[in-house]
Amino acid sequence: MKDILSMLPEEIAQEFKAMGLPAFRAKQVSQWLARGVASFEEMQNLPLDLRSRLCELYGIYRPAVLRKQVSAKDGTIKYLWGLEDGNAVETVVMKYRYGNTVCISTQVGCRQGCAFCASTIGGLVRQMEPSEMLNEVLCSQLDSGEKISHVVLMGTGEPLDNFDNVMRFLSLLNHPEGFNLSLRHVSLSTCGLIERFTDLAERDLQLTLAVSLHAPDDETRTKIMPANRGRGVDALMKACRQYTETTGRRVSFEYAMIDGVNDTETHARLLVQRAKEVGAHVNLIPLNHVEESRYRPSTQGHLKAFIRILEESGVNVTVRRRLGSDIDASCGQLRRKFEKSREK
Ligand code: SAH
Numbered sequence: 001m002k003d004i005l006s007m008l009p010e011e012i013a014q015e016f017k018a019m020g021l022p023a024f025r026a027k028q029v030s031q032w033l034a035r036g037v038a039s040f041e042e043m044q045n046l047p048l049d050l051r052s053r054l055c056e057l058y059g060i061y062r063p064a065v066l067r068k069q070v071s072a073k074d075g076t077i078k079y080l081w082g083l084e085d086g087n088a089v090e091t092v093v094m095k096y097r098y099g100n101t102v103c104i105s106t107q108v109g110c111r112q113g114c115a116f117c118a119s120t121i122g123g124l125v126r127q128m129e130p131s132e133m134l135n136e137v138l139c140s141q142l143d144s145g146e147k148i149s150h151v152v153l154m155g156t157g158e159p160l161d162n163f164d165n166v167m168r169f170l171s172l173l174n175h176p177e178g179f180n181l182s183l184r185h186v187s188l189s190t191c192g193l194i195e196r197f198t199d200l201a202e203r204d205l206q207l208t209l210a211v212s213l214h215a216p217d218d219e220t221r222t223k224i225m226p227a228n229r230g231r232g233v234d235a236l237m238k239a240c241r242q243y244t245e246t247t248g249r250r251v252s253f254e255y256a257m258i259d260g261v262n263d264t265e266t267h268a269r270l271l272v273q274r275a276k277e278v279g280a281h282v283n284l285i286p287l288n289h290v291e292e293s294r295y296r297p298s299t300q301g302h303l304k305a306f307i308r309i310l311e312e313s314g315v316n317v318t319v320r321r322r323l324g325s326d327i328d329a330s331c332g333q334l335r336r337k338f339e340k341s342r343e344k
Contacts, residue, residue, distance in 0.1 A: 004058035005131030076324030099149030107157025119156035194239035201246035216270035257298035268309040
């Protein structure tokens with residue numbers, strides 16, 4: 001059966017037209033879908049025979065809530081969704097002053113192998129469909145009752161390794177007859193698959209590109225991020241500059257502070273150069289400890305010294321707040337626990 005939630009409203013309209021249906025039927029269906037209905041039976045303004053005809057042609061796949069954790073500290077909500085084929089993905093809803101942000105997964109698992117990340121431990125299971133990513137946003141909003149105003153592609157998976165599906169998801173998210181969210185409120189985070197940057201830039205989306213840099217030199221970066229091999233930091237910086245030239249939008253660097261690995265003064269000074277080369281904003285992330293990993297977060301002292309060097313050099317730097325620390329809200333840890341409990 002065809003996955004109708006991955007279709008754009010105009011594609012639905014085209015197919016309905018080919019079936020000889022009047023134009024307003026497609027509009028009605030798109031409206032119901034955007035509201036989050038889980039079946040054609042619920043589409044009360046469609047004739048019964050049309051509902052059953054559509055049931056045979058199209059599937060509406062909505063995920064089930066397998067787990068839901070709410071942080072007592074800051075209201076952060078973490079969902080583990082069960083997908084149609086039995087796989088599970090996680091989504092986090094975070095409350096900020098400027099609105100509610102949902103952090104979504106883009107792949108089931110991940111093949112990038114970053115040494116500090118829980119999402120990659122079991123490797124890539126499969127790509128996520130556009131509808132599945134859209135459901136992460138829509139179903140989080142419906143279940144939590146919290147209006148979602150911002151979306152970050154910073155959950156499990158590498159968005160640029162699922163390029164076509166992610167681009168289609170963004171069209172659905174942005175569509176006036178779909179979720180209708182401005183792409184200015186979207187950040188896409190990548191480990192630096194530079195071969196995709198031109199393609200992304202040419203689409204001229206208004207989103208923010210966040211690059212997970214985590215180290216300013218090849219030696220350190222390759223050690224913690226296998227994706228650096230064969231690409232390299234110089235090439236990454238060049239790709240970032242080109243992206244900014246084409247789109248007019250600044251990129252930001254994500255930098256997880258790891259004790260004794262990437263948090264020395266030398267790293268800070270090199271990072272200053274890199275950020276200036278590209279005109280990038282730097283977002284420092286206190287490392288979330290992952291059970292299976294030997295890496296530890298930097299000490300407060302090192303973090304402060306690092307920030308001071310960046311600030312004194314005029315680099316625009318922020319430190320990410322830790323939200324949901326009481327509910328395993330970091331990077332793939334809930335799904336990881338779920339998978340481990342299934343293995344037993
Ligand atoms: N694959 C994409 C997006 C997913 S991860 C990417 O690499 O950017 C989102 C961010 O969380 C990335 O910057 C990633 O490097 C970071 N991250 C992963 N594990 C982390 C951990 N244990 N602590 C802090 N940040 C982590």
